[in-house]
Amino acid sequence: MKVVELSGGVGGARMARGLTAVRDVDLTVVVNVGDDEEIHGLHVSADLDTVIYTLAGVEGPDGWGRSADTFVLNEELARFGVDNRFRLGDLDLALNLFRTQALAEGKPLSVITAEIADSFDLRADVVPATNDTLRTEVRIEGDEWLSFQEYFVLRGNRDEVKELRYPGSEAAHPAPGVLEAIGAADVVVIAPSNPPLSIWPILAINEIRQAIRSHQRVVAVSPLFGGKSLKGPADRVMASLGLPAGNAGVIEAYAGLIEMLVVDTQDADDARQLGGVEIMVTDTRIARATRARELAEEILAV
């Protein structure tokens, strides 16, 4: 069974871990690159790495970065007055150094990502949404535009998000293999990632949006639990962008694109009011790998 997942960071990575654990699933994870950032001159692809580390079973305790990483280099940067609040571990920096150097040598991000995935012996294909430069930018109070990581990590995603934009998206083309994978997929799963911040930057690439729109079977997993995001600002961001509260907002975020929405049991009551798409109500807490696999099986069984 061929499955494509559209993924942001931690939630998408856990969903991908569940999907690859299902027998006979051939998974391609199409990953958001709007969060990519130059940090200390290195090209950091936060979501790609979170997906790869999680599929490899070497993710950090909070879902991002590497497990058992050390921070020798990051700490030492303070000596030179470098802002080191974006904490990159030594193992994580090795990957970022490799990627930055490979990009400088002219290799496309998708080729580099495949090499990294191979180095961890992953079974799933992990593909950036695009090899072109596409960024997520956030407008906050006072008409200031921030890069995603400045908003999310450095300012702790506390600001109210007034507006989003995805510079580069109009000129961006899908990375090689993305449209083919979507075209061949039995089902497309939109991960329980933040819709505006993690999935819209993928859908901002017109050819991908069209391919998802044309696909017969697109299932989104809601990132909400009792109407709130587990961690992160998904509920707040959706509200401040004018989307309806709760899963009605998720459905509107994916209007015209999805055939089914999977919501958590905590939202069973709220789910009765929802319309326009099929609704599946189940336990969507997938921090544990076994539950992630079960959820994937339930979704693929429909």
Next chain:
Amino acid sequence: MKVVELSGGVGGARMARGLTAVRDVDLTVVVNVGDDEEIHGLHVSADLDTVIYTLAGVEGPDGWGRSADTFVLNEELARFGVDNRFRLGDLDLALNLFRTQALAEGKPLSVITAEIADSFDLRADVVPATNDTLRTEVRIEGDEWLSFQEYFVLRGNRDEVKELRYPGSEAAHPAPGVLEAIGAADVVVIAPSNPPLSIWPILAINEIRQAIRSHQRVVAVSPLFGGKSLKGPADRVMASLGLPAGNAGVIEAYAGLIEMLVVDTQDADDARQLGGVEIMVTDTRIARATRARELAEEILAV
């Protein structure tokens, strides 16, 4: 007393440590940049860092790199198939990442070097010979030209050196402060570094060569002990380039530039044959800081 030292790596760093330990010495160390190399996309300035680390008392056990460094990042690079034989520790990489980023932002190497020296609270001024790109290249058997680090580190400096060149030297200007420091110096000390590999690249900058030639008091410390280099290929390189054996070769390497040569007690007999410059015979083994200071005092007392 104002002193300028021309320095390569380990030997020059130890000489600098001795000179700064002398009362009332105001030291400027002008450091070779011919060994600089791009490694994993980072700008590595091996000699500058060896001098700074040694003056800060945080040099590695063999004189280069940082003491008590870890190699987490370097080891992990192997996962991605990266050639990691040029071993850079995590602390050392922090400095290299900072420098690379600062260069990319347009800061001159001399400014960055001063910031790094400040971050270690150094008393001496440490200055790259030039802010321009100047490299030492080595021709070996078979007419192959190698970068310095490829010859020295990766091939273990075992190849016979047929010829040297310093691409960039003709267009290179001294870094700000170099000519002023030489002009104001009571004495210029040429460190016991490898003359062709470490000092000639500094002297290949015409304005520096002229300033040294014009200076009244230039003292070179021989890198030879019983006619041989302690470590490294100085004796072999000088021989293969056609210089006389022993300290006669060192005098010829600095012909027209120096007023005095300091040779080790092991070369006392050989020293009687030498002519053209003053000769001082003393113990020049300066791995220990106390002996480095004593040697500096002896040189400055003359």
